Amino acid sequence: MLRSLCAALLVAASAAFAAAAPPKLLVVVVVDQMRADYLDRFGPELTGGLARLTREGFVFAQARHPFVPTETAVGHATLLTGRAPSQHGILGNEWYDREAGRTVAAADDGAFGQGPQQLLSHTVGDALKSAFPQARVACVSQKDRAAILLCGKRPDAAVWYDRKTGRLATSRYYGALPEWAAAVESKRRIDERYAREGGTGAPTAAYYRELVYSSFSDSLIVEAAQRSVTALELGSDETPDLLALSLSANDYIGHRHGPDGPEIHDSILAVDAALGGLLEFLDRRVGRYALILTGDHGVARRVDHPQARAAGARALRLDLLPDALDAELRMRLDMRKDSGRLVLDVLGPHVYLDRRAAARWGVDHRRLASEAVEALVARPEVAAAYAADDVIDGRLDGKPFADVLYRSFHRSRGGEVVFLLKENAQWDFGDSHAVNHGQPYDHDARVPLVFFGAGIKAGRSEEPVTSLDIAPTAAKLLETPFETGAESRPLELPR
Numbered sequence: 001m002l003r004s005l006c007a008a009l010l011v012a013a014s015a016a017f018a019a020a021a022p023p024k025l026l027v028v029v030v031v032d033q034m035r036a037d038y039l040d041r042f043g044p045e046l047t048g049g050l051a052r053l054t055r056e057g058f059v060f061a062q063a064r065h066p067f068v069p070t071e072t073a074v075g076h077a078t079l080l081t082g083r084a085p086s087q088h089g090i091l092g093n094e095w096y097d098r099e100a101g102r103t104v105a106a107a108d109d110g111a112f113g114q115g116p117q118q119l120l121s122h123t124v125g126d127a128l129k130s131a132f133p134q135a136r137v138a139c140v141s142q143k144d145r146a147a148i149l150l151c152g153k154r155p156d157a158a159v160w161y162d163r164k165t166g167r168l169a170t171s172r173y174y175g176a177l178p179e180w181a182a183a184v185e186s187k188r189r190i191d192e193r194y195a196r197e198g199g200t201g202a203p204t205a206a207y208y209r210e211l212v213y214s215s216f217s218d219s220l221i222v223e224a225a226q227r228s229v230t231a232l233e234l235g236s237d238e239t240p241d242l243l244a245l246s247l248s249a250n251d252y253i254g255h256r257h258g259p260d261g262p263e264i265h266d267s268i269l270a271v272d273a274a275l276g277g278l279l280e281f282l283d284r285r286v287g288r289y290a291l292i293l294t295g296d297h298g299v300a301r302r303v304d305h306p307q308a309r310a311a312g313a314r315a316l317r318l319d320l321l322p323d324a325l326d327a328e329l330r331m332r333l334d335m336r337k338d339s340g341r342l343v344l345d346v347l348g349p350h351v352y353l354d355r356r357a358a359a360r361w362g363v364d365h366r367r368l369a370s371e372a373v374e375a376l377v378a379r380p381e382v383a384a385a386y387a388a389d390d391v392i393d394g395r396l397d398g399k400p401f402a403d404v405l406y407r408s409f410h411r412s413r414g415g416e417v418v419f420l421l422k423e424n425a426q427w428d429f430g431d432s433h434a435v436n437h438g439q440p441y442d443h444d445a446r447v448p449l450v451f452f453g454a455g456i457k458a459g460r461s462e463e464p465v466t467s468l469d470i471a472p473t474a475a476k477l478l479e480t481p482f483e484t485g486a487e488s489r490p491l492e493l494p495r
């Protein structure tokens with residue numbers, strides 16, 4: 001009897017320790033363009049990782065990104081900084097740099113080619129390295145910007161898929177490509193796939209580019225993630241480590257086909273299977289780990305979808321807007337065609353205007369912005385437009401989207417005017433994309449959020465939370481000091 005009692009107490013104590021002990025490895029999984037409703041919509045068919053995460057993890061069903069544009073770079077920059085664009089500085093996948101006189105991408109990094117130079121905030125990985133110098137941090141994705149912005153300034157590795165060569169790649173900022181990444185042999189696997197599909201000779205560059213539109217590309221990223229765990233010995237001791245992976249195929253597939261067709265159905269089932277394999281690997285290799293699942297943004301319906309048509313869906317050609325808006329401003333201001341461009345670029349919600357060109361014709365920058373605002377709100381797709389000065393000076397209080405735009409505007413990188421589309425409208429870039437995202441509405445802003453493992457109990461909360469809360473919660477799981485932003489907080493997880 002006494003022996004049985006002692007054994008029971010030992011089991012209980014071990015369980016309590018496991019529940020209280022921090023994870024040896026935190027894994028952050030971002031599924032690009034994964035809408036919040038996908039977990040419920042496809043739930044009955046899920047049998048792998050997504051099924052296990054939602055069954056055994058704690059689900060925040062009302063998680064959203066509280067900024068614009070809801071795009072890949074902005075979402076990934078926010079997830080592990082706990083900061084909005086107004087602080088981390090990533091205003092979109094790209095923005096206009098006035099000093100350079102050109103568009104810059106979120107992953108542009110001067111002499112290194114690609115790196116975290118544009119990111120103005122530190123990440124959980126950076127905090128982890130400061131608190132535990134022996135900690136390891138690694139990030140992998142099909143997209144360079146996803147891996148780079150998740151990793152922050154001080155990772156051990158950031159790796160992505162090179163669409164030109166079919167191989168995994170890194171940049172000079174991170175040193176040589178790690179052996180574990182080269183060992184994925186992505187090119188060999190792609191070449192074998194090409195042959196199975198009936199291809200002759202070697203795959204072309206076009207084939208390597210096209211591969212991201214297949215869930216096969218996700219399998220390369222999951223393999224790379226697993227190899228990083230083994231090679232870097234992630235989660236092998238009591239010093240906590242961080243692994244982040246972003247699966248991008250769903251985004252490419254969604255852009256081409258929209259969120260309602262069989263292609264997305266198949267994509268989510270493939271993600272489910274891939275994550276099932278990843279969880280089994282982590283169970284065997286690490287044991288005491290935690291995992292966070294989320295998305296960087298959602299997506300709108302195709303404008304030709306019956307429900308979208310019934311709601312009056314429309315698209316705004318963003319690639320044509322700079323010339324059209326420039327011509328309209330000239331007409332409004334009675335300026336000749338040879339007076340220089342007034343609209344430098346339109347990128348996401350930001351309109352970049354040339355104040356100096358207007359000043360040469362005696363037009364004050366405030367009037368220039370005011371005329372642009374009036375021209376934009378007259379368009380049937382536009383819900384609201386504001387001068388940047390009004391955002392900077394806090395004069396939007398009480399107006400539509402005020403808080404969203406306060407979070408989204410960075411003083412030195414934003415345009416002279418910001419604008420948002422109506423809920424039934426979306427951007428059209430004049431490319432092969434059938435649908436797009438970027439707006440603050442549920443279809444673009446709501447994403448799944450699940451915390452799993454390391455003693456976290458299963459459950460579900462309908463409490464409204466935002467992506468700003470993920471980083472401080474991750475840091476809390478890792479027992480790592482982390483400075484939270486004004487609007488971020490660590491979430492309470494049942495343990």
